[in-house]
Amino acid sequence: MIGAFEHLVRPLLHALDPEDAHVLTLKLLKFAPVLPVARDDPRLAVRAFGLNFPNPVGMAAGFDKNAEVPDVLLRLGFGFVEVGTITPRPQPGNPRPRVFRLDADGGVINRLGFNSQGADTVLRRLAARADAGGIVGINVGANKDSADRVADYVALIERFASVASYVTVNISSPNTPGLRNLQQATALDDLLARVVDARERVAPNAGPTPVLLKIAPDLSLAELDDVVGIARSRRVDGMIVGNTTLSRPPSLQETKRAREAGGLSGSPLRALATRMLAETYVRVEGVFPLVGAGGIDSGAAALAKIRAGATLVQLYSALVFRGLGLVAEIKSALIGALGRHRLDSLAELVGADAAAVTAEPWPG
Numbered sequence: 060m061i062g063a064f065e066h067l068v069r070p071l072l073h074a075l076d077p078e079d080a081h082v083l084t085l086k087l088l089k090f091a092p093v094l095p096v097a098r099d100d101p102r103l104a105v106r107a108f109g110l111n112f113p114n115p116v117g118m119a120a121g122f123d124k125n126a127e128v129p130d131v132l133l134r135l136g137f138g139f140v141e142v143g144t145i146t147p148r149p150q151p152g153n154p155r156p157r158v159f160r161l162d163a164d165g166g167v168i169n170r171l172g173f174n175s176q177g178a179d180t181v182l183r184r185l186a187a188r189a190d191a192g193g194i195v196g197i198n199v200g201a202n203k204d205s206a207d208r209v210a211d212y213v214a215l216i217e218r219f220a221s222v223a224s225y226v227t228v229n230i231s232s233p234n235t236p237g238l239r240n241l242q243q244a245t246a247l248d249d250l251l252a253r254v255v256d257a258r259e260r261v262a263p264n265a266g267p268t269p270v271l272l273k274i275a276p277d278l279s280l281a282e283l284d285d286v287v288g289i290a291r292s293r294r295v296d297g298m299i300v301g302n303t304t305l306s307r308p309p310s311l312q313e314t315k316r317a318r319e320a321g322g323l324s325g326s327p328l329r330a331l332a333t334r335m336l337a338e339t340y341v342r343v344e345g346v347f348p349l350v351g352a353g354g355i356d357s358g359a360a361a362l363a364k365i366r367a368g369a370t371l372v373q374l375y376s377a378l379v380f381r382g383l384g385l386v387a388e389i390k391s392a393l394i395g396a397l398g399r400h401r402l403d404s405l406a407e408l409v410g411a412d413a414a415a416v417t418a419e420p421w422p423g
């Protein structure tokens with residue numbers, strides 16, 4: 060049914076400005092009667108951060124920034140949904156246009172700049188669905204004009220811990236000036252110390268809330284050494300690798316659109332993101348699990364992320380080009396891979412290719 064619906068609607072969405080198309084998609088999802096998908100094959104189940112995921116395919120942050128449709132997305136077959144980025148106070152983000160499709164490349168450039176309805180509104184929505192079940196992570200960020208960005212993260216953890224399956228500390232958006240500086244060693248150590256402390260403080264009431272760190276794929280390997288070292292010493296529960304890239308691969312065909320400022324995602328990001336994932340995996344040494352994101356546009360791409368070190372995967376941009384049917388396609392490809400390798404769980408494939416990927420020439 061989703062397939063037939065999308066077949067009719069996708070050409071219409073593609074004719075619209077990408078942000079208008081997104082707003083319309085959210086409206087359609089809100090009102091579309093979506094029946095739950097069949098139960099996932101038990102071999103797709105993943106345990107990570109103390110949570111039981113029915114399958115490893117998640118909706119990445121940015122699609123449902125204000126937690127309007129997390130339960131619809133879960134019913135459509137995602138194993139988990141990450142809402143946000145949420146900022147403490149509402150803010151409009153950058154002027155439009157601020158989202159661009161690179162059709163020939165299967166890429167997207169966005170410079171939304173954390174447009175958010177703010178913590179109060181989103182918290183109300185999440186509190187209303189708190190007993191609905193399913194894994195809903197909450198991605199948090201700082202207001203653009205905040206005087207104390209670390210305090211923003213701390214406040215959001217305190218407020219959202221009780222309604223979040225996990226919280227993602229997003230310090231990797233390229234569209235809030237200076238935000239990525241929080242990835243630098245001293246700043247990151249201070250941030251994570253305070254974030255983890257906030258999590259511990261609210262745990263007696265909120266329960267245990269895993270804290271994940273989402274990084275940019277544009278870090279140098281020396282910076283990645285620091286980031287992983289600090290994430291390990293501050294005992295975060297996992298990392299997401301990663302966000303959009305400021306780089307522009309020379310292979311891009313849409314050279315005019317590629318000059319738009321903002322973060323690039325989708326297929327042109329895949330090689331870099333997978334390389335950074337493998338580099339992270341070898342540094343983490345199994346201490347915590349990783350979520351792989353960036354350019355997943357097929358079952359094979361999802362499997363490659365898992366083999367490069369991802370316990371879970373997330374996607375967004377490819378849904379623009381391929382539609383929501385991609386989720387089912389990825390899950391059946393993963394089941395196919397398990398069958399071929401005669402395995403009962405994806406865990407045995409996680410990181411199988413990490414060393415090999417890090418030995419390849421740097422993707423360019």
Ligand SMILES: Cc1cc2nc3c(=O)[nH]c(=O)nc-3n(C[C@H](O)[C@H](O)[C@H](O)COP(=O)(O)O)c2cc1C
Nearest residue numbers: 119120121144169301302324325353354374375376
């Ligand atoms: C339009 C758009 C908005 C995004 N907004 C956010 C966001 O608010 N917070 C965040 O952490 N990542 C955001 N992302 C990044 C995605 O979560 C993901 O990390 C990245 O796009 C790579 O995955 P993909 O290639 O499958 O899209 C956004 C991506 C896009 C395309």
